[in-house]
Amino acid sequence: MASVKDIRRISDVVWEIPVSYKEGMRVPARIYASEKLYRDMDEGVVEQVTNVATLPGIVGRAYCMPDGHWGYGFPIGGVAAMDTRTGVISPGGIGFDVNCGMRLVLTSLTEEEVKPHLRQLVDRLFQRVPAGVGSSGLIKMTQDEFRHAVELGARWCLKQGFGWLDDLEKTEEGGCVAGADATKISDRAVERGYKQIGTLGSGNHYLEIQVVKPSNVFDEKLASAFGITLPNQVVLMFHCGSRGFGHQVATDYLQLFLKVMEKKYSIRILDRELACAPFQSREGQDYFAAMNCAINMSFANRQVILHRIREVFSEVFKRDPADLGMRQVYDVSHNTAKLEKHLVEGQLRELLVHRKGATRAFGPGMAGIPDAYRESGQPVILGGSMETGSYLLTGVAGGEQTFFSTAHGSGRTMSRKQAKKRFQGKKLLADMEARGIYVRTASFAGLAEEAGPAYKDIDDVVEATEEAGISKRVARFLPIGNVKG
Amino acid sequence: MPYRYLDDIATADAAFEAKGATIEEMFTAAADATMNVMVEDLQSIQARTTKRFDLEADDWEMLLFALLQELIYFKDAERLLLRVLNVKMGADGSRARLVAETAGEEIDASRHALIVDVKAVTLHKYRVEQTHEGWEATVILDI
Numbered sequence: 001m002a003s004v005k006d007i008r009r010i011s012d013v014v015w016e017i018p019v020s021y022k023e024g025m026r027v028p029a030r031i032y033a034s035e036k037l038y039r040d041m042d043e044g045v046v047e048q049v050t051n052v053a054t055l056p057g058i059v060g061r062a063y064c065m066p067d068g069h070w071g072y073g074f075p076i077g078g079v080a081a082m083d084t085r086t087g088v089i090s091p092g093g094i095g096f097d098v099n100c101g102m103r104l105v106l107t108s109l110t111e112e113e114v115k116p117h118l119r120q121l122v123d124r125l126f127q128r129v130p131a132g133v134g135s136s137g138l139i140k141m142t143q144d145e146f147r148h149a150v151e152l153g154a155r156w157c158l159k160q161g162f163g164w165l166d167d168l169e170k171t172e173e174g175g176c177v178a179g180a181d182a183t184k185i186s187d188r189a190v191e192r193g194y195k196q197i198g199t200l201g202s203g204n205h206y207l208e209i210q211v212v213k214p215s216n217v218f219d220e221k222l223a224s225a226f227g228i229t230l231p232n233q234v235v236l237m238f239h240c241g242s243r244g245f246g247h248q249v250a251t252d253y254l255q256l257f258l259k260v261m262e263k264k265y266s267i268r269i270l271d272r273e274l275a276c277a278p279f280q281s282r283e284g285q286d287y288f289a290a291m292n293c294a295i296n297m298s299f300a301n302r303q304v305i306l307h308r309i310r311e312v313f314s315e316v317f318k319r320d321p322a323d324l325g326m327r328q329v330y331d332v333s334h335n336t337a338k339l340e341k342h343l344v345e346g347q348l349r350e351l352l353v354h355r356k357g358a359t360r361a362f363g364p365g366m367a368g369i370p371d372a373y374r375e376s377g378q379p380v381i382l383g384g385s386m387e388t389g390s391y392l393l394t395g396v397a398g399g400e401q402t403f404f405s406t407a408h409g410s411g412r413t414m415s416r417k418q419a420k421k422r423f424q425g426k427k428l429l430a431d432m433e434a435r436g437i438y439v440r441t442a443s444f445a446g447l448a449e450e451a452g453p454a455y456k457d458i459d460d461v462v463e464a465t466e467e468a469g470i471s472k473r474v475a476r477f478l479p480i481g482n483v484k485g
Numbered sequence: 486m487p488y489r490y491l492d493d494i495a496t497a498d499a500a501f502e503a504k505g506a507t508i509e510e511m512f513t514a515a516a517d518a519t520m521n522v523m524v525e526d527l528q529s530i531q532a533r534t535t536k537r538f539d540l541e542a543d544d545w546e547m548l549l550f551a552l553l554q555e556l557i558y559f560k561d562a563e564r565l566l567l568r569v570l571n572v573k574m575g576a577d578g579s580r581a582r583l584v585a586e587t588a589g590e591e592i593d594a595s596r597h598a599l600i601v602d603v604k605a606v607t608l609h610k611y612r613v614e615q616t617h618e619g620w621e622a623t624v625i626l627d628i
Contacts, residue, residue, distance in 0.1 A: 042496060069496045072609030072625060076497065096605040096627045133523050133599040134564045134592045192561040202602040203628045204497075244561030247604040247627070251554060254608070255547075272608035412497045416601075416628065417490050445525060445600045485602075 004046050013066070013468045017050055024054040024270065029062040032402070034464045037066050037456065040413060044070030045077075051270045052080050057087020057279070059344055059351055063402050065358045066464035067411030067456060071095075073273030076357035076412075079405040081342065082279060084350050088267065089284045090276035091257070091291075093354035095335035096250040097201075098291055099298035100241030101172075102332050102359075102381035102408075104392060105306060107313065108325025111211045111232040111480065117316050121209060122438050122481040124316065128308040129207055129238075130199045131485035132442025137198035139304065146194035147182040150245070153296030154303040162307035169370050171331040172360065175299045177338070181289035185245075186252050189290075193245020193297060198304035200240045202446055202485035204409075206386055207238040207305070209481035216476035222394055223475050225376040226329050235477060236309055237390055239383045239409075240301060240485070241335065246294035253287040279352055288337070295336060302331055329392070330370075330379035334359045334408035340368075342403050353403050361395035361406040361471045369395075380471050382462065383409045386439070386484060387432060387452030390477045391462050398469030406471040410458035419454040420445060432482075441484040450484065487514035488521075491623070494610060499603070500625045504618070509572050511620035512549055512583070516569040519553050519606075522626055523560065525598035530566045532588035541582045546613040548574075548581040549622055553606045556587075560603070564592045601628050 008016045013034055019025040029049040033041060045068050052074050053062040059081045068077025073092020080093055107114075114121070130137055141149070149156040154175025157163050168175045200207060214231045217223045228235070242249075257275040260283055261267045267276060277284040306328060310321035317324060337354045344351075353360075362369050362378040369378040377395040384390040388410070395404060414422075425444025428451055432439050441447045465471045487510065491500040501518040505511030521527055538555050542548040552569075559565040567589035575582045592599070604627040612623040 044496075070494075072495075072498070072607040072627065096607075132594065133602045134560045136564065188558060188562070192558060196561070202599075244604075248558070248561075251605050258608075272611065275608070415492050415496055416499060417492050442594065443599045443601065445598065449601065 013464045017046065022050045025050055027053050027058050027061050029053045031064045031068065032464060032468050032470070033066045034460060037460055037464055040456070041068060042070045045075045048075040049078060051274060052078055052093070054270060055080065055082070055088055055090065055274065055276060056267060057083040059083050063405065065405065065407040066461045067407040067409055069411050069413065071356065073271060074354070074356040077407065078356045079354065079358045079402060081351040081353045081403045084279055084339065084352050087279055087352060088276035089279045089288055089337055089352060090274055090354065091250045091254045091287065092273040092275060093356055094250070094291065094337050095356045096247045097241035097335055098246035098250060098294035099333045100335045101298060101302065102237065102239050102383050103302045103306060104329040104379070104381045105236040105309060106227045106325055106327050106329055107234045108230065109234045110230055111234060114209065114234045118209070118438050118481050120316055121312060122440050122483060124312045125207060125309065126440035126483045128312055129305050129483060131483060132202050135199045135201070136195040137304070139197050141194060143190050143194050146190055149197070149300055150293040150297045151180045151182050152176055153299040157300050157303040157307070163303050167303060167306065167328045170328045171299060172333055175303060177292045177295045179289055180292035180296050182293055184286045184290040185249060185293050189245050189248035189252060192248045193243055196243040196245065197301050198308065199243060199301070200483065200485040201243055202442065204450055205240045205485040207483040208236065208386070208479045210235050210237055210390065210477035210479050212475050212477055218473040218475060222376050225373065226379055226392060226474060227327060228475055237381065237383065237477065238302065238305060240305070242294040242298035243301060245297045249290045249294045253290065256283055291337065295333065299331065330381060332359050332381050343400060351403070355405055357408050358405045359408045360404060361399050362404050363395045363397040363399050380406055382407060382458065384458035385410055385452040385455040386450055386479060386482050388458055389479065391458065392474045393462065393465065393471040394474055396469060396472050399471065402470050406465045407461050410455040410461055412454060413456045414454040416449040419449045419451055423448040423451040437479050437482060439482045439484060447484055488518035495625045498607070498625050498628045500623070502621060502623050504621045506619040508545065508574055508620045511622060512552055512572050513569045515549060515622050515624060516552060516556060519556055519603060519626060520566060520568060522603050523600055524566055525600055527568060529597050530568055530589050533590040534565065535586065535588045536567060538585040538587060541577060541580045543580065545581050548583055549613050550606050552583065552585065553624065557603050557605065565589055566592055566597065604628065
């Protein structure tokens with residue numbers, strides 16, 4: 001990254017850009033990164049995080065997490081909290097893939113027990129969890145039923161028999177965020193999404209069978225609180241979002257906001273992807289209600305995928321999923337705007353916290369996390385590249401410095417085009433298999449784009465969050481099976 | 486090819502530049518560039534079904550946005566991969582309009598080498614311009 005005028009290094013892992021950097025900045029911006037991560041970040045990150053700092057009603061600071069990179073509107077890894085009376089809501093601060101997120105599921109099986117069945121498991125998961133361009137799911141429903149489902153989220157799934165009550169308890173917002181109103185979503189959004197519940201999508205979306213080696217457990221007490229107790233225990237992790245439905249909701253309101261932002265609300269912005277509306281305006285409230293439907297669609301999507309995973313494991317091992325210990329650890333969102341209460345200069349205020357490629361990480365004892373995790377803090381699931389591994393972290397009290405937000409993954413460092421030039425999908429698949437990772441993919445070209453070296457080193461990202469005191473390491477997972485979208 | 490992918494302006498997404506001697510040619514090139522992010526070989530898309538798009542927007546820039554968005558919509562809603570056969574531009578009062586004839590077929594993973602889903606057209610660095618040589622556009626698609 002080029003040197004940035006006036007940038008101040010607050011600590012080894014925090015860099016502050018003052019309001020003098022750019023005209024219109026209302027608050028300073030902070031980038032969380034080690035020296036190495038900071039130097040490797042693209043210049044777009046500074047431009048974008050400082051653009052975010054100009055948005056009306058922003059409180060405290062604009063943030064970028066250590067896995068941050070150039071996005072559109074907000075950088076990926078961007079966090080901004082808005083005052084709910086004077087602030088705005090912006091689809092560019094949430095992302096098109098509303099409530100893209102991660103889910104982590106336990107088993108009571110060890111690597112030794114799973115290995116002989118690995119191919120069969122991955123092959124069946126590949127069939128039952130459709131992946132790839134335009135993939136549609138196995139659930140048949142009408143458009144009216146879909147409208148109902150997106151108001152209820154994962155709760156709708158339970159009514160259909162796709163899950164356990166405990167799954168809801170172990171999902172952010174109980175799997176159903178309040179304020180979802182299906183009258184605020186377009187027919188086009190419904191038409192794009194109503195056949196897609198239970199699908200992975202493509203790009204960096206995946207479903208992995210992973211192993212926790214004893215040497216990769218960093219805190220045994222916390223790991224045990226989250227259900228990781230066996231040496232070489234097998235877990236499942238998957239990453240996906242609200243599919244075409246969420247993408248269309250964001251597109252619909254981005255276009256609406258562009259029409260009213262300046263004319264009706266006299267808001268001027270530095271990048272059209274930061275199009276926004278006052279949160280209290282009719283347009284802002286309508287988007288919030290529609291976006292909440294997309295959040296719920298994504299919870300439902302991941303809930304159905306969890307159900308399919310349990311079916312597949314149950315068939316292959318000829319045992320009940322409960323008997324296989326297939327409990328959900330947690331489900332986190334990393335593309336959302338949520339109403340949360342935070343302390344600002346000693347005062348408890350309700351804020352609309354935008355996180356785009358950033359994860360909520362509530363500390364121990366905070367409201368809004370499951371009772372079972374009251375002492376440990378909120379589990380945070382970080383998906384790494386398919387070759388290197390992923391993490392389970394937990395929220396900590398020090399998270400108040402970032403409105404209790406942390407990283408969401410390893411973050412790309414190489415463009416898709418460069419990755420495709422450097423790696424070959426079929427060779428990568430064979431290489432990974434030789435290293436004990438069995439992969440099924442909907443696209444070899446897509447696989448090449450997701451090669452490990454296209455991403456930052458996830459260990460560096462996690463270390464930076466721990467050093468900054470915004471989350472704490474619990475365990476690291478290594479992939480052995482992968483379904484790639 | 487009347488379009489090329491750009492390496493240096495989007496890390497996780499797909500950026501392209503499309504050109505044409507006429508605005509119609511540029512729109513057609515941008516449509517192919519969008520589909521080519523999802524499908525490796527556009528020639529593998531057979532013209533088994535047709536769709537007619539009748540779109541309007543405030544200006545040419547947002548009209549291109551509407552055209553690309555329409556292709557993404559049909560990819561999800563009807564699992565159709567479509568290519569623009571011909572497009573006619575017009576103006577209706579102060580509104581920009583187009584009528585496009587498109588043709589294609591349903592996604593068939595056994596015949597179409599698929600790459601990644603395009604989620605949306607972003608407005609980041611989005612640009613539609615008339616130049617000395619004709620028309621050009623820069624578009625970043627969300628992946």
